[in-house]
Amino acid sequence: MRETFTKGVARNIYYGGSVFFILVFIGLTVDTVNRLPTTDNRENISAEVAAGKRLWEHNDCIGCHTLLGEGAYFAPELGNVYTRFGESTEAIKAFIKSRPKEGIPGRRSMPQFNFNDEELEQVAQFLKYSDGIKTARNWPPNIQG
Amino acid sequence: MKYESQSVAKLYFIAAIALFVGQILFGVILGLQYVVGDFLFPEIPFNVARMVHTNLLIVWLLFGFMGAAYFLVPEESERELYSPKLAVLMFWVFLVAGVLTILGYLLVPYATLAEITMNDLLPTMGREFLEQPTITKIGIVVVALAFVFNIGMTILTGRKTVISLVLLTGLVGLAVFFLFSFYNPVNLVLDKYFWWFVVHLWVEGVWELIMAAILAFVLIKVTGVDREVIEKWLYIIIAMALISGIIGTGHHFFWIGAPDYWQWLGSIFSAIEPIPFFMMTLFAFNVVNKRRREHPNKAATLWALGTAVMAFLGAGVWGFLHTLAPVNFYTHGTQITAAHGHMAFYGAYVMIVLTMISYSMPIMRGKIAANAKAQVVEMWSFWLMTVSMVFITLFLTGAGILQVYLQRYSATPLSFMDTQAKIEIFYWMREVAGVVFLIGLILYIISFFVKGEEVQMVESAVKE
Numbered sequence: 204m205r206e207t208f209t210k211g212v213a214r215n216i217y218y219g220g221s222v223f224f225i226l227v228f229i230g231l232t233v234d235t236v237n238r239l240p241t242t243d244n245r246e247n248i249s250a251e252v253a254a255g256k257r258l259w260e261h262n263d264c265i266g267c268h269t270l271l272g273e274g275a276y277f278a279p280e281l282g283n284v285y286t287r288f289g290e291s292t293e294a295i296k297a298f299i300k301s302r303p304k305e306g307i308p309g310r311r312s313m314p315q316f317n318f319n320d321e322e323l324e325q326v327a328q329f330l331k332y333s334d335g336i337k338t339a340r341n342w343p344p345n346i347q348g
Numbered sequence: 349m350k351y352e353s354q355s356v357a358k359l360y361f362i363a364a365i366a367l368f369v370g371q372i373l374f375g376v377i378l379g380l381q382y383v384v385g386d387f388l389f390p391e392i393p394f395n396v397a398r399m400v401h402t403n404l405l406i407v408w409l410l411f412g413f414m415g416a417a418y419f420l421v422p423e424e425s426e427r428e429l430y431s432p433k434l435a436v437l438m439f440w441v442f443l444v445a446g447v448l449t450i451l452g453y454l455l456v457p458y459a460t461l462a463e464i465t466m467n468d469l470l471p472t473m474g475r476e477f478l479e480q481p482t483i484t485k486i487g488i489v490v491v492a493l494a495f496v497f498n499i500g501m502t503i504l505t506g507r508k509t510v511i512s513l514v515l516l517t518g519l520v521g522l523a524v525f526f527l528f529s530f531y532n533p534v535n536l537v538l539d540k541y542f543w544w545f546v547v548h549l550w551v552e553g554v555w556e557l558i559m560a561a562i563l564a565f566v567l568i569k570v571t572g573v574d575r576e577v578i579e580k581w582l583y584i585i586i587a588m589a590l591i592s593g594i595i596g597t598g599h600h601f602f603w604i605g606a607p608d609y610w611q612w613l614g615s616i617f618s619a620i621e622p623i624p625f626f627m628m629t630l631f632a633f634n635v636v637n638k639r640r641r642e643h644p645n646k647a648a649t650l651w652a653l654g655t656a657v658m659a660f661l662g663a664g665v666w667g668f669l670h671t672l673a674p675v676n677f678y679t680h681g682t683q684i685t686a687a688h689g690h691m692a693f694y695g696a697y698v699m700i701v702l703t704m705i706s707y708s709m710p711i712m713r714g715k716i717a718a719n720a721k722a723q724v725v726e727m728w729s730f731w732l733m734t735v736s737m738v739f740i741t742l743f744l745t746g747a748g749i750l751q752v753y754l755q756r757y758s759a760t761p762l763s764f765m766d767t768q769a770k771i772e773i774f775y776w777m778r779e780v781a782g783v784v785f786l787i788g789l790i791l792y793i794i795s796f797f798v799k800g801e802e803v804q805m806v807e808s809a810v811k812e
Contacts, residue, residue, distance in 0.1 A: 210576060213583035220591040228594045235541065235606050242605045243537035253534045260474025261462040266395020271604045272681030273540065274476055277382070277394050279764035280681060304390065311385030314393050333536055339611060342603035344678060344756045347763055
């Protein structure tokens with residue numbers, strides 16, 4: 204055992220294994236990128252959606268919320284918020300707009316971001332686009348996210 | 349200390365520990381915000397505190413890795429560092445950039461920070477763990493390149509050992525994969541897919557190489573076991589880490605709009621991911637049992653064994669717990685993820701840096717090991733931090749299981765916020781454990797200042 208499994212063998216497994224799986228991973232990535240147009244809802248990416256994503260990023264929304272399950276776990280999942288809010292961008296806008304500046308005593312509250320009407324629409328459109336991404340098994344498991 | 353230039357590591361380690369304290373203070377704030385929702389609101393909202401918590405972790409671990417490399421590489425290469433001056437200069441550049449970024453998070457609204465750093469020119473901000481302004485990211489690349497150059501030149505012009513080459517591979521990989529942080533398409537699925545090239549391929553890829561190399565170095569030093577034996581272990585551990593971990597990235601592609609085949613690939617390969625961590629545990633205990641000397645630095649040995657065990661539990665066991673696609677369908681993005689994240693980062697990366705600090709800091713202060721009293725205090729801090737992290741993980745796991753049941757599994761699912769209210773008790777207990785962790789950390793710092801009798805090195809007879 205000791206004689207056959209030498210340091211040289213271990214080294215070859217390391218180099219061979221890594222290179223092989225890096226190549227496989229690159230291949231799978233190319234395949235994934237080619238298949239994405241059927242699921243990633245790119246046909247609905249508009250200038251408004253792009254601006255909404257920028258607002259999403261510039262206000263670090265991911266620091267509290269999850270989006271498709273990724274992010275922080277302090278506030279609700281937003282990958283399906285458009286569905287949860289009755290497929291209404293107006294409801295999403297009204298919620299964001301109505302957050303109290305000083306928060307809610309003793310409770311978690313979303314900050315007031317002072318978005319103007321145009322910005323509110325952009326964020327809502329971004330969330331609507333995100334909701335349109337076809338996730339496997341239609342994740343999240345139910346409407347609550 | 350064999351080479352004068354190794355002492356540059358001291359600077360890096362001091363900064364690392366200072367930022368570690370900041371990270372934990374913000375961790376305690378976040379834990380409290382989970383139960384007292386308006387704590388520090390609106391001055392420091394949760395997302396800002398979380399950015400500070402996670403970014404400080406990344407920055408101090410990078411300081412730790414760099415310090416470890418600066419200590420380890422000259423000794424392995426049997427020559428002075430290629431350029432100690434560059435190492436000192438990059439230290440200050442990185443520290444100033446890091447501190448300014450954190451202050452930026454705290455002093456102005458994030459949207460303002462994005463504006464004044466001109467994020468629109470090259471938008472990279474506002475994604476989890478990659479919140480740093482683009483200018484900071486460019487700074488990180490510059491520091492990383494200068495660092496890899498310095499370390500690389502030292503290794504390539506000196507004695508090349510398996511340990512130093514594996515470390516170099518890990519560090520180069522760290523720098524290369526960070527470049528994906530500059531790719532931020534509007535298409536959310538593409539954005540997420542390549543975001544994992546930084547996050548996953550760091551912590552479940554190249555960082556494991558760095559960890560294994562540091563662990564191997566410290567184990568050679570404290571046990572005196574033959575290098576040949578250790579190097580064979582090292583190769584096979586990192587081989588398994590990359591063989592499982594690269595395709596294992598797929599466990600992040602289950603629910604983000606990527607093809608369905610990732611559910612199979614991600615599940616199978618990430619089910620193998622615990623193996624390298626288990627081998628690391630076997631390796632550490634095996635080598636310590638076969639030790640050929642009684643190194644007076646007992647604390648360093650404790651950290652080395654501790655990091656092997658805790659990395660296996662946190663990254664291996666807690667990772668496996670929710671990595672299979674049918675399970676992850678329910679647990680994805682819940683407190684289960686948070687539980688795993690905490691113990692994995694602590695066990696693998698916090699503890700490996702503390703292992704290196706524990707071994708090298710006394711040497712840089714001119715002695716073989718800290719005095720007995722100081723080591724006792726250090727070991728207390730080890731147990732306080734480690735046990736409280738186990739409890740943090742268990743409480744978050746309890747919260748997560750209930751959350752999954754109430755919000756996603758039961759016939760009458762509750763809303764996110766109603767669920768949160770029902771599992772509050774777990775968050776309170778997690779907060780208590782977090783405070784104990786902070787006490788452990790304070791004790792850790794105190795251990796550097798405890799005075800006592802000097803210790804001596806004892807070479808024991810070769811055991812056969």
